[in-house]
Amino acid sequence: MKVAEIVKAIEGEILTPPAVDVDLDRAFAADLMSDILVFAQPKMLMITGLTNPQTIRTAEMSDMPVILFVRGKRPSEALVRMAEEIGIGLLLSPYTMYETCGLLYDAGLPGMGKLPIVQQS
């Protein structure tokens, strides 16, 4: 799914486009960066409610091309510039995390599918 289609589905806006208009093939939503780092893939959309520099770093380390911030939380100008320099796209959704995910899933953007249940020690 291209950035333009994502923005249309969530009635959102593009804060800065990704360096390459990549066709994203799945999405992952979390506020826990370590969780994202476990599942990150090169064509995956990151959906998060956090708007600090670590979201951009996490995307940069794991080759995620686009970050979508939820519930209309606009990141700082400095953060947008940082993403722009690295070439990571930033999008903004007016909906909450739950609704943003629902809209995108409905529009045909899948997630990770069923995962094995692990016992926490």
Added chain:
Amino acid sequence: MTQQFSLFARMGKDLPASVLQELMFELRVSRVMTSTPITISSQQLMEDVKTLMRDHRFSGIPVVDDGELVGIVSVQDLIHAFEEQALDAPVQRFMTPRDRLITVMVEEPVFEALKRLEQTGVGRLLVLDAERHLVGMLTKGDIVAGLLHALEAAYHREEELERQRHPRRFFEALVSDETSLVMRYRVRANDFASGGRASAQLKQALLQMGAAPQLARRVAIATYEAEINLIIHTLDGGYIVAEIRPERIIVVAHDMGPGIANVELARKVGYSTASPLAREMGFGAGMGLTNIERCTDELNIWSAVGVGTRVEMIFNVTEDGARAPVEHS
């Protein structure tokens, strides 16, 4: 748009001009033409031509009767029809007939098509197959778009080749019994704003040296978690030292305290002593060491309370960058 400009800037540096020439000979008309164009029959009216041109912004429409190409009608022909107030006349009266059509064969190189466009001054060529049936149309715009696309692909191929050549050359040029490159980064405690700087710079360096993207990614993710640990948990921050050898990369994160009382416990999923600030930043859920373990081929942790902690992460360099842990007996 910006993407294409930056592409050109990179190409100016990296790609010789001859690549463009080669592409013009290599690239076939079939790859850049507009396939199955909209056509009109010779018995339809100039009125229909006007509607088609207005609705689709065409400047020329092929005229086809019963599957056979019989001519082309252009904007100039439409103007003539206007001048003669003959919009109700059939297309046949104003079109350029078959014997005067400028055509190109579908498997000719783009170079030939461009030459023909230049020499004849027409805006578009009709593309024919071996049986001389119409299969497409070709404008200069189609050629430019096709060349840009091919150039981008060529650039990526070039980059990939460079990536494969570079690391070996780099290490081959330096003669010693054992050559390695050491990069050292200072990480400050509680400095969340610069968290990830060291890992990002290390990742860039690895990619520049020609590491496979998957290897650079594994090293970056593991180093990032270690870097965040230094920021969250240490009294005074610490250092990240990456030693890059041709066959393995060893990244060590070390600090001067406080030290981990129970390393086994710290390695368990979900165990964390992180501050609320760290949690606000999206860390401190006790995933870090598990994550590091997943990315490394070997992980060694030494720690003593009051002394400090040393986390050693080893990555074996493989062709595709995938993990290749060595089994110890």
